[in-house]
Amino acid sequence: MKIIAVIPARYASTRFPAKLMQDLGGKTVILRTYEAAIKTNLFDDVFVVTDSNLIFDEIISNGGKASMSIKEHESGSDRIAEAIKDIDVDVVVNVQGDEPFINAEPLQQLIDIFKKDSTSEVDLASLMREIKTEEEINNPNNVKVVIDQSQFALYFSRSVIPFPRERNIGVRYMQHIGIYAFRKQALLDFYSLPMKSLEASEKLEQLRYLEYGKRIKMVETSHIGIGIDTPEDLEKAQKLL
Template structure:
């Protein structure tokens, strides 16, 4: 089984334009993410897929692999274009704004496909338990609910489940935007039109659910920082300084 990692890199992020080129320690955010993924030694190859010459040149400057793509609405669409002609079975999508992702969660995602003998799972992803009320209510944190076997039922920026019955303490999980795809499922995804739920929530993995594909969620205790807004960058800098 040939496994690669692809990091989608969009320069014009809506909430924090140019965030991947911000300095984190002595390197840019995108360079930090790329080198951390390479250092896991889990992948046959690692690529950055981008429509930005700035990001493309940054990765080439550090000796990395970069692929220029067209403009896309989602990271999955961008990755699908990037991997069309790359020989691989499994594609791990590591978000460019998650610089501190560790090796163990990535190993867990890959193991999902090693164990999926009948190839029923289209993709796998990560979730982490949320404990603070303000984190649960933050729309920048995408929440996920699953069935008893750990398959995703729905993703939302709203509070799910809604705690109407207060005698039972509801559990909340944040979706960490790291995906592991079967290549054929990823290419199929890119051919499917967006539907209203995905458009309303602006959450790409809803498209898989709307078209009946299975998403296996793996719980992790990994604590990192997804850099969505400038305050997140300051948190990441503090983590790096204290590590």
């Protein structure tokens, strides 16, 4: 089974423009993320796919692998699908470009899902963690997921799901962590299928997979990634480094 990591890297960012090119201890954020993905030793190949000449040149000039997006894309899945359509690969792991402190353990858990999936039931695998405070549960920026007894996703929402009409019955609230591993065909199908109403309403690309019948296996983790979305996040990362 051939497994690769792809790091989608947009230059523009609403909250923190050019965040991937910011300095983090003498190297850019995107270069540190790329190098961290390689150091996990989990992948047969790692490369960055970007819409930016600056990011492309940053990776290539430091001996890395990168490709340029041909089209404009609304989602990371679209950008990755374009990049891998002609590559011989079985499983593609989406590594976030703004998370330079990669933890190998949850990535290994995602990969293991496919290695154990002898009947090819799983189209995608992704991560989730339990959240407990009302503030976390009610925050629409924390995407919630509900699952069936086999850990397959039933639905994702920015709303509170399940709704707590009856309290104190042991419901766990799970936050989706947007790290994915895909079968190649699931990515290519996503790329060719139009957006439908649920995805358009919630602005959650994973709903397109569900709307077209793809099966997403969820893996619970306690790992919380350290993403760089704001200048304050960069300051924290500098201290951590």
